[in-house]
Amino acid sequence: MTQTTPMRPTLDALQALDALQALDARDPLAHKRAEFLLPQGVIYLDGNSLGALPARVPARLECVAREEWGDALIRSWTANNEGGRDWMALPDRVAAKVARLIGARPHEVAVGDSTSVNLFKALSAALAAAAPTRRVILTDADNFPTDLYVAQGLNALMGGRYDLKPVPVADLATHLGPDVAVVMLTQVDYRTGERLDLAAVTRQAHAAGAVTLWDLAHSAGAFEVDLNGAGADFAVGCGYKYLNGGPGAPAFLFVAERHHAVPVALSGWMGHADPFEMAREYAPAAGARRFVVGTPMVLSLSALDSALDVFGDVDLAALRAKSLALTDAFMALLEGVPELTLVTPADHARRGSQVSYRHPQAREAMRRLVERGVIGDFRTPDILRFGFTPLYVSYADVYHAAQAVQDVVRELRG
Incomplete structure (x- = not known):
């Protein structure tokens, strides 16, 4: 060279x-x-x-590995047992910290799984919340690929019932017709850094009778987000970018309170109202916690939990x-x-x-x-x-x- x-x-x-x-x-x-x-x-x-x-994260991980896992062992799942650290409540504690950063209430946020899995859950719920006669998922033609892939895969599972319609984001308003069920967008373009007006687009979508689903991967932790102030319906985001939770950190999912009764596509035992009752039928937990599927990823959740403390005085x-x-x-x-x-x-x-x-x-x-x-x-x-x-x-x-x-x-x- x-x-x-x-x-x-x-x-x-x-x-x-x-x-x-x-x-x-x-x-x-x-x-x-x-x-x-x-x-x-x-x-x-x-x-x-x-x-x-x-x-602060390395010391937290050392503590989780040596003390909570190594010494307390299974007692760490619940604070009711001597020496326990209450791992069961960890997703909810992290959700409350994320909620402050995205303009949500703690019970409207679920933390766990990846952004792609949460997008699958959120899009399924958003389609269930939309008017049943509507058949179009409207999205940005340059949206992040996984968002498009997840929508394609979910639609295939639903027998191709919906039409995924990618359009240039500048032309979004002209395509907001009576057939649009969900408007699925990323607030900040991952390539160009262009930021959409979340509140204005949400108003446009609602005026057209559509439900909104926002990807906040390049928003949360980078600047103020006010989902409830904007009247947003659903949102997802990752924990490893601006939230500094580490590679593969758990993602989050936002469900506005008014949509908490919609069906949950992945109804796992950790989203049950009483997981250790071991009931044969699924009964959803209160709030967005019903969107938590499986066992909390304790190590990675603990890293994210500690990382989010950086924002405590910001x-x-x-x-x-x-x-x-x-x-x-x-x-x-x-x-x-x-x-x-x-x-x-x-x-x-x-x-x-x-x-x-x-x-x-x-x-x-x-x-x-x-x-x-x-x-x-x-x-x-x-x-x-x-x-x-x-x-x-x-x-x-x-x-x-x-x-x-x-x-x-x-x-x-x-």
């Missing part, structure tokens, strides 16, 4: 660094960075794919403000680089917490950035994606990452 001399900061760039360091000095969230175990020499801009490790409005300031700064520093085509909206209302660019050699560019310690990611066919997690990304990180991007672009330019 041909090496070139790194670009020296210009006077304007040095002024930008001074300005960004001044923002760090008065950042109300700056202290949160110390609550994560970040590797030296790395600027981590991929928390929208896998969140960084919260410093003002979500401040989180959003910093997210926008970080992404604004990154976009400004890379403005005018001819090989980069910005695909993330400049409009704050339409932006998530990431910035994405098209580049003709995006895969190679990202490989070189990772070699330099700037970790973002590549999405086919030509997108460089950079996620900005306000809890641990600093303004100075933005400056140094932008300088590295410019250096790599110049190298590839030859």
Whole structure:
């Protein structure tokens, strides 16, 4: 690989660094960075794919493994037994922490399984809640693939009863006809970072008589979400991106209280009103807990439980403000680089917490950035994606990452 001399900061760039360091000095969230175990020499801009490790999680996992599992053994399933840790209630404790971040009430959130499995459960429930004469599942043509796959698989199980209709998200309103049962959308596009107006789209869908199902994988923990304020019906999201619960962390499912009586497609024993009664017939638990299927994943749930404590003192409005300031700064520093085509909206209302660019050699560019310690990611066919997690990304990180991007672009330019 041909090496070139790194670009020296210009006077304007040095002024930008001074300005960004001044923002760090008065950042109300700056202290949160110390609550994560970040590797030296790395600027981590991929928390929208896998969140960084919260410093408190390793000790929690050690405790769960050695004390709760190793010493207390089966007694840890219930607090009623001596030495028990009440693992049975763990999904509900985690659900209450997630609920605060997504504008829900604790009994409207269930935690467990993967996002894909929860999407299957939520879509099944949403279709049951919709008018029986409606036969269309309306979705974004560029939705995350698993959302489309799950809808295709569920529809096949239902004998092809529904028509999955993917349309450009900009044309969504024109397709909201009397045949639409469910509008299934991801709030933030995983490639471009474009953010949909959850409240406005939900109002449009309801006005057309449809039920809404939102994927919050790139929303929860990145900025304020207010599902109940928007009148949303169902939602799902993952625990391993901005919630920092670790690889494969359990996902969550939101069911508005008014829909709690809808049938549960996967009616497992942990969603039963009294699991240890071992009744022969299923009787659903109260609230969203009925959507919990099998035995809680204690190790991964405990990691997520501990990770969510990082948000305990976080003002979500401040989180959003910093997210926008970080992404604004990154976009400004890379403005005018001819090989980069910005695909993330400049409009704050339409932006998530990431910035994405098209580049003709995006895969190679990202490989070189990772070699330099700037970790973002590549999405086919030509997108460089950079996620900005306000809890641990600093303004100075933005400056140094932008300088590295410019250096790599110049190298590839030859």
